[in-house]
Amino acid sequence: MNAWSRNDDDIIERVQQGDKEAFSVLVRQYMKPAYFSALAIVGSHDDALDLSQQAFIRAWKAIGSFELGRAFYTWYYRILRNLCLNFVRDRSVRAQPFSRYPEVLEHGSSEDNPLEATERAMLRERVRLAMGKLRSEEREIILLREFDGYSYDEIASLLECPVGTVMSRLYYARKHLKTLLEDEHD
Amino acid sequence: MTDMERERFRMLMMKALDGELAGSERSEFDTFLGNPDCEREWKEFAHIKEATMSLQLKSPAPEIWDRYWDGVYNRLERGIAWMLVTLGAVILLGWGAMEAAAALWRDADLPLYVKIGIVALCVGLLLLLFSVIRERFFTMKTDKYKGVIR
Numbered sequence: 001m002n003a004w005s006r007n008d009d010d011i012i013e014r015v016q017q018g019d020k021e022a023f024s025v026l027v028r029q030y031m032k033p034a035y036f037s038a039l040a041i042v043g044s045h046d047d048a049l050d051l052s053q054q055a056f057i058r059a060w061k062a063i064g065s066f067e068l069g070r071a072f073y074t075w076y077y078r079i080l081r082n083l084c085l086n087f088v089r090d091r092s093v094r095a096q097p098f099s100r101y102p103e104v105l106e107h108g109s110s111e112d113n114p115l116e117a118t119e120r121a122m123l124r125e126r127v128r129l130a131m132g133k134l135r136s137e138e139r140e141i142i143l144l145r146e147f148d149g150y151s152y153d154e155i156a157s158l159l160e161c162p163v164g165t166v167m168s169r170l171y172y173a174r175k176h177l178k179t180l181l182e183d184e185h186d
Numbered sequence: 187m188t189d190m191e192r193e194r195f196r197m198l199m200m201k202a203l204d205g206e207l208a209g210s211e212r213s214e215f216d217t218f219l220g221n222p223d224c225e226r227e228w229k230e231f232a233h234i235k236e237a238t239m240s241l242q243l244k245s246p247a248p249e250i251w252d253r254y255w256d257g258v259y260n261r262l263e264r265g266i267a268w269m270l271v272t273l274g275a276v277i278l279l280g281w282g283a284m285e286a287a288a289a290l291w292r293d294a295d296l297p298l299y300v301k302i303g304i305v306a307l308c309v310g311l312l313l314l315l316f317s318v319i320r321e322r323f324f325t326m327k328t329d330k331y332k333g334v335i336r
Binding site: 020024027028031032035036039040045049053054056057060120123124127128131142143145146147151152164167168170171174177178181 | 196197199200201204206230231233234235237238239240241242243244246250251254255257258259261262265
């Protein structure tokens with residue numbers, strides 16, 4: 001079962017009663033998707049760690065308002081996302097290339113013949129650099145799909161928007177990426 | 187091609203790229219690919235998709251996961267500590283201010299206008315504090331935009 005749809009009502013009921021041990025179970029369960037989600041938006045290991053932990057603190061403080069029966073991660077993701085986007089905006093890095101961002105991306109392995117492998121490796125390298133120049137929201141939606149492998153329905157649920165908007169945002173994010181690659185090539 | 191058709195093609199193209207195309211949409215998408223512009227865009231996007239699919243976010247050092255909860259717990263603990271420090275400081279400063287004001291008020295050598303000044307200052311500070319707290323509380327309860335990202 002995916003993080004976004006898991007039901008944790010038993011643990012959350014205990015957390016709502018102030019049980020820190022139960023909260024630690026919840027944190028350990030979601031720390032990895034939380035960290036990588038933050039990393040996709042802010043592009044720095046230290047900031048992703050800091051912001052994902054900060055979001056857990058906010059979740060702890062607001063857990064009383066959590067409605068049982070809902071997915072914890074979807075609820076938590078909204079807190080995390082707001083924190084990350086505010087962080088990016090406060091640092092005024094939204095409009096400029098995310099210089100550190102390419103450092104947190106790497107390529108998967110390739111088993112092609114040497115010539116094709118080299119060409120693909122060059123393209124991937126350009127894509128990796130261009131990803132750093134995308135806006136946070138564009139990078140986020142591409143990575144939710146490509147890295148986390150969420151379906152459109154799941155992304156719509158996480159971002160609180162219709163599936164049509166997810167497709168539209170993906171289209172424009174990919175189009176922007178394509179433009180960046182073309183500009184770099186010219 | 188109308189704007190609506192172009193929009194429809196884009197949606198179908200995203201679905202096709204991400205493997206979310208329903209069986210009934212397949213033939214509709216194939217029809218669009220008969221258009222050279224659509225076919226060219228499809229190839230370009232497929233190229234981008236292929237390249238982004240291979241990207242991965244680098245994993246941090248494994249020991250980060252062992253220390254992750256400790257980091258959250260320390261912050262929780264510090265949050266409570268800061269709250270207690272703030273509460274203690276407010277109580278002590280308030281008590282100190284009251285004691286000082288009372289001592290000055292009892293001082294027979296102090297002119298009346300100074301005493302009136304002290305009372306006015308204390309009452310004014312209390313009113314300001316009350317007003318700020320009330321405003322914050324009211325905003326917290328009624329601000330429908332509090333969840334909106336700045």
